[in-house]
Amino acid sequence: MVIKIEQSQFMQFFSVLPDPRKIRNQIYPLSDLISTATLAILCGYEDWEDVSMWAEANLSWLQPLGICLEGAPSHDTYNRFFRFLDPQVMQSCFIQWTQSLVGKIKGIIAIDGKTLRGSGESSSDLDAIHIVSAFAAENEIILGQLKTAGKGKELEGIKLILQLLDIEGATITIDAGGCHKEVAEIIREKKGDYIFGLKGNQGTLLAETENFFAQVLSMSEEEWGNECQCDYFVSEEKSRNRQEKREIWSTNDLEWLPQRTAWKDLESIVCVRSTRILNSQSSTELRFYISSCDSNAEILGKGIRSHWGVENKVHYVLDVAYNEDKCRVRKDHGAENLSVMRRITQNMAKLETSKKLSMNKKRTLASLNPEYRLKLLGMAMNI
Numbered sequence: 001m002v003i004k005i006e007q008s009q010f011m012q013f014f015s016v017l018p019d020p021r022k023i024r025n026q027i028y029p030l031s032d033l034i035s036t037a038t039l040a041i042l043c044g045y046e047d048w049e050d051v052s053m054w055a056e057a058n059l060s061w062l063q064p065l066g067i068c069l070e071g072a073p074s075h076d077t078y079n080r081f082f083r084f085l086d087p088q089v090m091q092s093c094f095i096q097w098t099q100s101l102v103g104k105i106k107g108i109i110a111i112d113g114k115t116l117r118g119s120g121e122s123s124s125d126l127d128a129i130h131i132v133s134a135f136a137a138e139n140e141i142i143l144g145q146l147k148t149a150g151k152g153k154e155l156e157g158i159k160l161i162l163q164l165l166d167i168e169g170a171t172i173t174i175d176a177g178g179c180h181k182e183v184a185e186i187i188r189e190k191k192g193d194y195i196f197g198l199k200g201n202q203g204t205l206l207a208e209t210e211n212f213f214a215q216v217l218s219m220s221e222e223e224w225g226n227e228c229q230c231d232y233f234v235s236e237e238k239s240r241n242r243q244e245k246r247e248i249w250s251t252n253d254l255e256w257l258p259q260r261t262a263w264k265d266l267e268s269i270v271c272v273r274s275t276r277i278l279n280s281q282s283s284t285e286l287r288f289y290i291s292s293c294d295s296n297a298e299i300l301g302k303g304i305r306s307h308w309g310v311e312n313k314v315h316y317v318l319d320v321a322y323n324e325d326k327c328r329v330r331k332d333h334g335a336e337n338l339s340v341m342r343r344i345t346q347n348m349a350k351l352e353t354s355k356k357l358s359m360n361k362k363r364t365l366a367s368l369n370p371e372y373r374l375k376l377l378g379m380a381m382n383i
Helices: 009-014 030-042 048-057 059-065 075-084 087-102 155-164 181-189 200-217 221-226 297-307 309-320 334-351 359-368 370-377
Strands: 107-116 129-136 141-148 170-174 193-198 231-238 242-251 268-278 281-291
Touching (some): 030 048, 030 334, 075 334, 107 297, 141 334, 155 181, 170 297, 200 242
Antiparallel strands (some): 242 268
C-alpha cells in the first residue's frame, strides 16, 4: 500500500509554497523536496549535499511511501530550489503549521534574535543573516521566525512577527533591542501583555527607573511595601560550585513617572538583582524592565526568567545539535530557508514525547528507526 506524503498534515501546510522552478524543470514534485529535506535533517544531516545522499541511500524506503518515484534529487536540485524559494511564504507556512499544532498560546512568548554566523563571508562583503524567533516557553516550541536587517536592527522583524502571531492572552518578553513604543502598541492592540528589558536606548526612562529602585534598595524590607508600594520576591538556586540568588522588586505606583503615558498601558516597572557565587567568586547584576502586567514580583520574575529559555532551548540546541553556525549555505535565500527547515525539525522532535531523549539522541534514533522518523513527521506507518 502506497501512502502519499501529501496526505500528511505537515505537507498540507507547505503545499501552497510557490515553486520557483520552471515547469520543464519540475522532475521532482515540490512535496519530494520538502519531505526528503525534512526527513534528512531529522536524521542528522546538515546541508543539501547531505540531504541528496540521504535520499539516494533511502530510496527503497521512500518510494513505497510515494516519495522520490523518479529517483533521488541531486544536491544542485535542492540547492537551486531552496535558494530561490520565497522565504516570506516559507515563514508564513511555518507559522501557520506551528500554531495549528499548539493552538492558542498562553504564558510567555519570548522574542529574541540569533545571527547565522556561517551565512556571512567577509571576503565578499556578505553580511551574516540575523533571525528573530518567537518561542513559546511553556510548550518549548518555536512559533515562527523572520529575517531582519541585522543585529541591532530588529524592530521591523519584531513588529512583523507579532502581526503574524495570535498572541491574545499571552505575555511577550523582549530584550532591550525590541523595547519600543510601537511594539508595545501592537502587543496591546492584539490583546497581549509585554515585559520589555530596559537599557541605554531608553535613556530617560531607564534613568528614572534606576533612580527609583536605587532608593528602594537603600531602604529596609519593611519600608518596601509601605513607602514605595513595592512587591518583592526572592528565589535561590544551588549546584555543586554555583549559587544564585534572584531578587525581584516591582511597583505599579507610577504617578511620579513622566513617561508612563507614552507607553501603551504601562502598568509596572521591575528591578531584578542577581547575585551569583561561582567557585567562591561573587558577582551582582541589576536589570530593569517595564511591563503592561500588574505588579506581581513573583509572576514578573518568572516571566523574565522564562525569556532566557530561547537561548538555552533554541539557540544553544541549533548550534550544538545542528551545527548551525558552521553551515556554509549562503547564496540567495538558501541560508534563510534552511534555517526554517532546522526549526521545523526541532519542533517535531520537541513535540514527540514518547521518548525521553535529547535532541541529538532523537535525531540518531530517527536515522536508525524508520517508524520513529515517520512518527516525528506526523505520518502513520501503515504499509
